[in-house]
Amino acid sequence: MSVHLPTILSAENIRQRQALIRPYLKKTPLLQSEKINALAGCNIYFKCENFQHTGSFKVRGAFSAALLLSEEERKKGLCTHSSGNHAQAIAKAAQILACPAYIVMPENAPAFKQRATAELGAEIRFSPPTTAGREAALAAWQKETAAHFIHPYNDYDVILGQASCSLEILEELSDIDGILAPIGGGGLLSGALLSAHYFRPELKVLGAEPQLVNDAYLSLAAGKIIENKRTDSLADGLRTTIRPKTFGVFQELLSEIICVEEEEIILALRLIWEQLKIVVEPSSAVPLAALLKHKARFKGQNWAIILSGGNIDLDHLPF
Structure with missing residues (x-):
């Protein structure tokens, strides 16, 4: 086949x-x-x-996408939506590459994953715990920041x-x-x-x-x-x-x-x-x-x- x-x-x-x-x-x-x-x-x-x-x-995919960006693109930051693991991965990549990270997390994301993401230096906003809710919240924030969106998997x-x-x-x-x-x-x-x-x-x-x-x-x-x-x-x-x-x-x-x-x-x-x-x-x-x-x-x-x-x-x- x-x-x-x-x-x-x-x-x-x-x-x-x-x-x-x-x-x-x-x-x-x-x-x-x-x-x-x-x-x-x-x-x-x-x-x-x-x-x-x-x-x-998740850091494998985060670095795979982030390392392809130009210096100018990185300066605007990385953004994504995630319940926790991809959020931490993007925050880690942003920390290592010295750029901002903007993360939308569903409101039911485990509290300790929220803390771990924030401790890596990311800014966090919350959304309804649905794919549509996460995507809508991120789209609005991305308009404000012009950050580069790294999707968790798509x-x-x-x-x-x-x-x-x-x-x-x-x-x-x-x-x-x-x-x-x-x-x-x-x-x-x-x-x-x-x-x-x-x-x-x-x-x-x-x-x-x-x-x-x-x-x-x-x-x-x-x-x-x-x-x-x-x-x-x-x-x-x-x-x-x-x-x-x-x-x-x-x-x-x-x-x-x-x-x-x-x-x-x-x-x-x-x-x-x-x-x-x-x-x-x-x-x-x-x-x-x-x-x-x-x-x-x-x-x-x-x-x-x-x-x-x-x-x-x-x-x-x-x-």
Whole structure:
């Protein structure tokens, strides 16, 4: 089957973008747990983006887009809307590149993510907790500031940056059968799909999504974008709705999305904390929840799971 992708999403550009942003990133480790492997019946490598700058993979896309701007563009600042992780990533990029950051956060964004974003020097305004509300608030603020908008995921430069995460996995692991990544707006999974497509086409790449906010699953089935009707999943980083650029990559390259219930996310989250001895947020646990839900299909295989971030409110743990 022929694949039709935008010219910018090329193998060469993925490699070039990885080289561009590498000096600004941490090389995050791959961890394993014998107990989780035994429970799952397969061999799992956890790519720990919770150890990345600002505690999530999002800085990859933020720097990928910000570093392309001219000095004059940067002086006007960077702006975005985000529930937390992309907000911190843009704030961090602005801090390192010495430019202003203007962030719209939904009013239900975790308080500690609000604080972390402000501590990096960003200005924050709040919006209703919907995609439309976030976008409207940002559009009004951008008119005031003329800042450059870096979308959390509906941006090919951001997607190219996120592809570096899975590319690191492929460079380190030669014997995996596939990669599982969570789906919020779709940037991380789009990057994984592209890296596998160009550099390891035999690999399976699957998405994992909370049942409560399964817009990507519904959108693929319908052939058009279906907005989330609710935003109350524990996985706060996955409450957003996919957009045309990530949806386009999904339509070309994604074969399957596994949806999981909130109770399954909590179980997987607890397993990661207890067995890997690391702090991750609920969004990170969704791929493990998906794998454990369908253990038989992964039996005896080698899979990489991307732990997307570790920014969790320690005052409100779900267990």
